[in-house]
Amino acid sequence: MARHGDRLLRFLFEEADVRGVLVRLEQSWRTVAERRPLPAPARDLLGELCAAGMLLSSSLKQHGSLTFQLTGDGPAQLLVVECTGERTLRGMARIEGEVTPGPLSRVAGTGQVVITAETDQGERYQGIAPLAGDDLATTLEEHLQRSEQLATRLWLAADGKTAAGLMLQRMPVHSGQDQDGWSRLTQLGATVTRKELLELDPSRLLRRLFHEETVRLFDPEPVRFHCGCSHERVTRMLQGLGYAEVSRIIEADNAIEVTCEFCGQNYRFNRLDAERLFAPVTPEGLSSTRH
């Protein structure tokens, strides 16, 4: 269930041809953050990635998804966030060694964010954003400008309790009614403080930033944590590993245990289960044993 605090709010400055999104994550973010103890700078980076993920996936259709995989040669080696068109998110981080507070380059080192979009129809697109500037927002802004010619501004903030973000994006087609709308609105957006992002709910923050502007509001949408892992998915993953590799693990450990890094769910396959993974399926749908 989405808690009162987990909200995504889309809005539109029609005359200025600018769309906007505000997101505030509380319970959903805490579910991600409390999965494993993370040093504060890495935790906050993961929170920013969750907020950015919700902002950038806000125009996805119901069954679409957007996955962000940040890899670096710094302490934050791997961060993964997946957001769906149903307004769910999941995320995980693998951290190695000490993390001291500082710019993105200190927390993640040199690296990139691989962004994979899966559409409603199951088509996949991938983009690569090299880590740039001192923060995640700059990295993603530069990527969107370069790859999709979409002028975008992002403001992101996270702590142990809340992850939040604001996005303004120039529409690809301009009506030309409000020529300096983009520069005026981004200047107003840039006045947002970290404290405001973390403390104000989206509707209040929107009024505080753009109270003199004509804005069309959509209904606020609830956001929740959801992990899509399942026995079936783990089965497919093990089948992908191949018979030889699975047999080798079974010989060594007598069983295979897979723990989902996003939600902690444990999947266990004993010797017989593992044999069944590779058994040919009979026309009746019953498994026969491998000889």
Ligand SMILES: [Zn+2]
């Ligand atoms: Zn899971």
